[in-house]
Amino acid sequence: MCAANAQPLIDPYHSRDVPREEQAPRVDPVVYGKPGDGPLSADQLADFERDGFLFLPSLFSADEVLELQKHAAGLAKKVDPDQDWVIAEPDSRTVRSVFKVHRLDEVFVELAREPRLAGVARQILGSDVSVHQSRINFKPGFRGKEFYWHSDFETWHVEDGMPRPRAVSASIILTPNNEFNGPLMLVPGSHKVYVRCVGETPEDNYKSSLKKQEIGTPSVDALTAMVRDGGIVAPKGEAGSVIFFDCNTMHGSAGNISPFPRNNVFFVYNSLENALTEPFGADKPRPDFLGDRDAPPVGRL
Amino acid sequence: MCAANAQPLIDPYHSRDVPREEQAPRVDPVVYGKPGDGPLSADQLADFERDGFLFLPSLFSADEVLELQKHAAGLAKKVDPDQDWVIAEPDSRTVRSVFKVHRLDEVFVELAREPRLAGVARQILGSDVSVHQSRINFKPGFRGKEFYWHSDFETWHVEDGMPRPRAVSASIILTPNNEFNGPLMLVPGSHKVYVRCVGETPEDNYKSSLKKQEIGTPSVDALTAMVRDGGIVAPKGEAGSVIFFDCNTMHGSAGNISPFPRNNVFFVYNSLENALTEPFGADKPRPDFLGDRDAPPVGRL
Numbered sequence: 010m011c012a013a014n015a016q017p018l019i020d021p022y023h024s025r026d027v028p029r030e031e032q033a034p035r036v037d038p039v040v041y042g043k044p045g046d047g048p049l050s051a052d053q054l055a056d057f058e059r060d061g062f063l064f065l066p067s068l069f070s071a072d073e074v075l076e077l078q079k080h081a082a083g084l085a086k087k088v089d090p091d092q093d094w095v096i097a098e099p100d101s102r103t104v105r106s107v108f109k110v111h112r113l114d115e116v117f118v119e120l121a122r123e124p125r126l127a128g129v130a131r132q133i134l135g136s137d138v139s140v141h142q143s144r145i146n147f148k149p150g151f152r153g154k155e156f157y158w159h160s161d162f163e164t165w166h167v168e169d170g171m172p173r174p175r176a177v178s179a180s181i182i183l184t185p186n187n188e189f190n191g192p193l194m195l196v197p198g199s200h201k202v203y204v205r206c207v208g209e210t211p212e213d214n215y216k217s218s219l220k221k222q223e224i225g226t227p228s229v230d231a232l233t234a235m236v237r238d239g240g241i242v243a244p245k246g247e248a249g250s251v252i253f254f255d256c257n258t259m260h261g262s263a264g265n266i267s268p269f270p271r272n273n274v275f276f277v278y279n280s281l282e283n284a285l286t287e288p289f290g291a292d293k294p295r296p297d298f299l300g301d302r303d304a305p306p307v308g309r310l
Numbered sequence: 311m312c313a314a315n316a317q318p319l320i321d322p323y324h325s326r327d328v329p330r331e332e333q334a335p336r337v338d339p340v341v342y343g344k345p346g347d348g349p350l351s352a353d354q355l356a357d358f359e360r361d362g363f364l365f366l367p368s369l370f371s372a373d374e375v376l377e378l379q380k381h382a383a384g385l386a387k388k389v390d391p392d393q394d395w396v397i398a399e400p401d402s403r404t405v406r407s408v409f410k411v412h413r414l415d416e417v418f419v420e421l422a423r424e425p426r427l428a429g430v431a432r433q434i435l436g437s438d439v440s441v442h443q444s445r446i447n448f449k450p451g452f453r454g455k456e457f458y459w460h461s462d463f464e465t466w467h468v469e470d471g472m473p474r475p476r477a478v479s480a481s482i483i484l485t486p487n488n489e490f491n492g493p494l495m496l497v498p499g500s501h502k503v504y505v506r507c508v509g510e511t512p513e514d515n516y517k518s519s520l521k522k523q524e525i526g527t528p529s530v531d532a533l534t535a536m537v538r539d540g541g542i543v544a545p546k547g548e549a550g551s552v553i554f555f556d557c558n559t560m561h562g563s564a565g566n567i568s569p570f571p572r573n574n575v576f577f578v579y580n581s582l583e584n585a586l587t588e589p590f591g592a593d594k595p596r597p598d599f600l601g602d603r604d605a606p607p608v609g610r611l
Contacts, residue, residue: 151530155565188489189542191564229452233569241490241568263492264456264565267542268534 041135061200130278139304153265167290169300342436362501362559431579440605454566468591470601500560
């Protein structure tokens with residue numbers, strides 16, 4: 010590699026290639042934009058920078074939520090459960106997740122472009138953005154499964170080739186989040202540490218990791234230390250509230266035995282200056298529905 | 311059956327013998343005693359009667375909790391994980407539950423006799439009491455399993471031969487309960503309805519039901535209606551707090567992916583006027599560690 014090459018000699022976010030787990034500092038900024046650049050105030054940007062997430066209660070109105078719920082349910086009925094971008098229960102074929110919804114339904118295309126979402130992402134990331142991944146999750150009451158702790162960026166870097174942690178997720182909750190239905194739990198401050206995980210990436214890892222992630226998750230010691238430092242926060246609120254979180258924020262969710270379902274729409278906005286390259290730790294990139302390799306700016310969706 | 315027999319012709323709490331789930335009224339009182347009979351005030355007794363549970367924060371001091379934790383950990387080390395009254399993980403043989411602790415360790419014998427616990431039970435049940443079942447639960451962080459909704463009394467009646475819902479459980483929490491570590495969830499008011507469940511009791515049902523209860527649990531429709539009427543409450547508090555709950559109160563707990571363990575000591579106090587008979591819906595009673603058939607009054611433990 011010659012000195013003229015702008016790439017560092019060593020990938021600061023390499024992972025799954027170390028004999029022992031390591032914690033590395035995040036060498037990239039969290040917030041790129043300023044208060045005047047978008048909907049967020051200086052305080053909100055500072056909160057996001059410090060915590061790695063921001064909860065905006067009732068960002069969408071009850072009427073808007075109703076419309077989204079209707080289209081989400083319609084989509085779940087319409088899609089073919091055998092498509093790889095649809096996650097269905099093996100026995101009942103009930104649809105649990107539909108990916109790439111920003112390519113499927115005009116309502117979700119519009120939602121992805123929505124200034125209350127994309128505008129926040131552009132402001133945080135300091136550039137125009139594209140949708141790296143989108144999905145609707147239907148978590149039923151009584152038997153909603155847990156999702157173990159993970160940083161999205163670790164997987165997106167290693168398996169999708171996302172160069173830098175310059176992406177932000179928006180989870181639009183379509184049902185109320187309460188303490189009983191397994192709401193998203195985040196570890197404040199965890200986005201500033203990058204955990205290099207041990208373990209090689211199996212071929213087509215995504216097929217099992219979408220059900221239960223086992224590769225690319227930190228050790229219990231690392232998680233314990235992160236929670237000791239930052240605690241855990243699980244934002245609660247009405248349908249229509251939105252949780253924005255940094256791509257490297259450690260998060261997970263408990264199972265749901267309550268009668269209350271937990272449904273959401275999920276967009277990952279990536280900076281256009283952070284376009285995907287070859288995966289940093291896998292033989293081939295994951296399918297497009299998990300990491301869109303040809304993602305246009307949201308304005309041209 | 312002759313008329314002189316005091317038993318009703320039809321068991322008001324029959325279950326697992328119906329073609330369809332039924333909801334039956336509880337025909338027995340919840341509270342038998344009066345304010346002067348024990349530690350609870352008139353308000354506390356009224357709360358217990360209405361809700362089916364009562365949370366007493368920090369009933370035991372930090373020093374007392376430390377002593378209990380020490381003995382609990384010592385017991386977990388000392389017991390043989392192959393005994394049927396010890397629940398251990400198949401792979402690591404780490405002990406998860408130890409039953410009949412009121413028969414094993416003087417500290418837990420004393421705890422069972424403790425007026426702050428047994429005195430409350432005697433007051434609620436209006437009689438002297440014995441210990442129907444006792445155990446210590448060690449719920450680790452990160453991989454604590456969920457327990458699905460159930461009424462204890464349904465199982466104790468059908469499988470152990472407990473005639474009437476005249477028993478109360480005390481859960482002494484040895485680690486703080488918070489919203490993240492899968493605390494006990496209770497449905498207020500659910501103790502006044504008896505759900506007759508469908509499904510026959512398999513032989514030695516307890517061997518699988520201790521891991522995952524599938525027989526004797528209400529339908530999602532029944533649970534949804536109960537929660538619509540009563541909501542869900544998950545008491546939170548410091549180690550040393552105690553949750554008393556009626557044997558027919560619907561309860562469960564979510565899994566625990568947080569780093570915080572959730573350990574407790576658990577006593578079921580049964581009225582001496584409610585001694586076990588033959589099981590009402592199983593060929594043979596469960597082992598003594600699950601339902602003590604020869605339980606002395608707590609004073610003579």
